[in-house]
Structure formats: C-alpha cells, structure tokens
Amino acid sequence: MKPLSTVWMGALMLLVLAGAAAGQQNDAQGCKDHPLFTRMPGYWIHSCVERQFDAFDFIVGPNKKVSHVEGQFWKINYYPQHSLNPKPSELQIQRNFQNAVQKQGGKVVWTEKGRDTYLLVKDGVEVWVNLGAEFTGKYFLTIVQKQAMVQDIVADAAALAQGLAADGHMAVEGIYFDTGKAVIKPESAQAIGEIAGLLKSDPALKVFVVGHTDNVSTVEVNLKLSQDRAQAVLQALVSQHGIDPARLRAHGCGPFAPVATNATEAGRAKNRRVELVKQN
Template sequence: MNKITAIVGSMLFLFLATCFYAGAEEPDAAGCSDHPLFTRMQDMRLVLCKTVKFDSFKFKTGKGTETVVEGKRFDIKYQTMAGSEYPGPLAIIRNHQQAITKIGGTVLFEDSRYTWLKIEKDGKEIWAQVDTAWMKGYMLTIIEKQAMAQEVTASAELFKSGLSASGHVEIPGIFFDSGKSVLKPESEAAVAEIATLLKADPGLKVYVVGHTDNVGGVDSNVKLSQDRAEAILQALVRGHGIDSSRLRAHGCGQFAPVASNDTEDGRARNRRVELVKQ
C-alpha cells in the first residue's frame, strides 16, 4: 500500500510540476510575431502588436533634430515573463544598438528612455525606435520606408468632372517631403494630367490651392501651402507650356479641413492640393 501511495504521489508531483512549467511559458498575444529585424530579448513575451500599411512616425536623429518617416509601420510591445528578471532600460537599449550595428545599421540617438536606429540594406530603408518605459518591458516602433501606393489615379477626365460638378477638385498623386515645398518627381504624372485638362479647354482658368493640417504654426502653414501651390503652378508653366495668366496659386493653410485633425488619417486627408475654377 505504501508503495502504491508513493507512486501516486510521484505522479501527482510530476503532473503539478508539468502544469506549473506550462503556465510559466506564457504565450504571445494572438496573431503577433517578431519583426524580422530584431530577435526579442530573453524571457520576454509579445503582448501587443499592430501593423499599419501606410503611416508616419517622427524619429529623433540628434539633440533637437527629428525626421518624419513614412511607410509600413509596426508597433510591437514586449513584457518580461512572470518569475523572470527584468533586464532594465540600459540593457534593452544596448542590445538593440549592438544588433543593428552588427548588420551595418546606425545608432541615430539615445537618451535614458529611448534609442533611435536606422539601417539601409538590400534596397530597403528601415527606421526603429526602442522605448523602454513599459512596466518591465519595451516597445518597438518600426517604419519600413516607402512611398504610398497611389490607389486613386489622377486623370484629366476626373478633374473635368469635378470642376463641372462642384467648381473644385482634389488632385491625387501630388507629393512633397514633410514641411517642404519642392515637388517630388513622382508627382509628374498628376501634373501632366492637369496640363492635359488645360490644353483640352483653352478658355479654362483655375486657382491652384494648397492645404495643410493643423500641425505647426498658422502663419507657417499658410506660407507652406502657398509655396506648394506655387510649385505646381511653376511645373505647369515651365514643364508643360501652360500660360501663367490662366493660373493663380493660393495657400489656405489649415483653414479649410475636410476631416478632423485629431487623427493621423484626418490630418493626411487635410494635406492636399485642389484646383478651383476661376
């Protein structure tokens, strides 16, 4: 009888030990996985993840300097497993810095809470922020830099229809760097369609109107929107031979939003250029 009791006791101990071990291996959040750029630190579990097809994020590149990067965004949050030792902010920062430099990347900047990293490899540019202030864990924000896939195509027929229906029309496919007024080369297709519209109707005169979101000062936003509208006007005149008397540039700044500036999606919609019939 004692022998049977001992066997049952041993089996119960093994069962409990197995259950305890299984509980210690806490699972990752459903549907989440590591980003290929970084292996997670030891004894960490993934508790949150989010991927946005196209977004922007501001990365610190030095003391008092920042760069806004656009592309595919990943937010990945890790937490120390129960019963494991938290490595501390400095160890987390140094591990990620060493990981990026070993594969040819760059440490852009660091402070007591964050480090900002960048790598250009195989034709891809990736930016990362490591945030260590997350209750015995850390958060990665990663942007795989890319231009937005243009889903709405600019066309002269679209512009003609919009001007006829409401007297104004938004121009998709116009691109500027953040805070800049130099027209990017990928905007040429949209500019060419504006020129096609104007050449097809020699009597048509339009205002080129720039708009911004509400980030930044009012005066600087008005100037930026004016400068961007002027850049498009000049591209039409110099690049496509449109008579400048048919065009006028105007900057509205943040004063005519089409969406709420409380969200990134709304701000993106408000940063736009329109044609308005004179």
C-alpha cells in the first residue's frame, strides 16, 4: 500500500491539473480566425462580428487622417489565456502582425503605439486591417474586404411618384459614386432608368436633382461634390434617356440637410444621397 502522503500528493496534483484545464477559455460560439491570420499562441476569441457589408474608418496618416472603406466586415477580439505568463507586449503583438502582413506582400500603412493599419491585395481585391493592442495582452482585429454593396432596394418609378406627390421630395436609392468622386458607377443604371421612367410617365413634371453629403471633409469640398454629383445625374438623364434638360435643375446642398446623425457611419451613409425635389 502506498503511503498516505503519496496518495494525498497525487490527488492534489490531479486537482491542480483539472483546475488549470478548467481555466482554459474556449472560443466564443461561432467565432473563428480570419483566413489571413493565425492567432498569437495562448489566445482565445472573446467575441466576434461578421457582416456581409459594413464600413470602417482606417487611420492612414497624421492628425487622425482616415480612409473610409466599405465591404465585407469582420471584427475579432482576442484575449490571452489566464495561464499565459508573461503576456506579450503591445509592441510584440504589432511586430508579429507587421511581419505576417509583409510576408504576404502587404504593407503597413500606419503605425503608432497600440494601433496599426495594414493593406493587402488578394486577387485584385483590397483587404484593410486595423489592429488594436493593449498592455493587458488583449488585441483586436477589424478587417474589411473592400467591395461595393449588393443593392437590395433600388428606386422604383411608382414609389418615386408617390413620394413626390406626398412630400414634394424623394431620396433615390441605388445611385453610387466612389468616395470623393462624381462619376456615376455602372451599378446605378437601374436607378437612373427609374427616374427617367418617372419623368416620361409625367411629361409636365419638372424636378430639382439635389446632391447631399455627410460632414466628412470641409464644407467647400462637400458643396462642390454634391453639386457635381447632382449634375452627373442630370447629364445621365439627358444623354442616356433623352430627358429635356429644361425639366431638370441640379443643386448641391453639401452637408446642410442631414436626415440622420453624422456621429455614426450608419448616419453618414444615410446623409450621402441624391434626392428629387418637385419644382412645380
């Protein structure tokens, strides 16, 4: 028979091992690493978000200069296991990701204490990454694979007519421009066609085509951008659909008529719009 002290020591060791195993955190349900990156050793995923389409403002220069990127969206939050000792520093985490990005042909766009921005191009598609690292050893990834949104709702001539009749103005869904530009994107063709259909169905109707922006950039820049975008829509109606230009007037309101808060990206997205306003 083994001495009693040996039995007790064995039991104590089993309890310690069981406690250590019990203390290992598992990944949050439904969460996994992004295909671009493995995780730091000894880490688990505390929480995550994946969206088909969302946006993030990535820091790209001094004074909080940002690049607004839209597309498929991931946010993954990593915590160190309690048993991990010592925990890696912010710099250690940043250096690991910087090296991983550069090995994949990407580049470090911006770096500061506890925060990096990376850009990779995979099969011609831009992938933007924001890394946040804390002194506690926690780190956070926000990843956006840049792409245009698949529009589920587009302008409808009948709905536009109803909106103008009821309120005198109507926002037109489905007109797209690249950031800071006034060239209408090809996927806007259906919405432009619906405006033309509205005007052809009511030959007496005259409208203002009004451009609106969010409050990013200066007032002067946004006023010009909104005017140029409204003018681009007017020209498309005239050149592509034969609408009499005398029935149309372009006007840019810039950031002066928001329909939502500019404090959030969702609100800014609502404020970037083209509206029709009834003239007569």
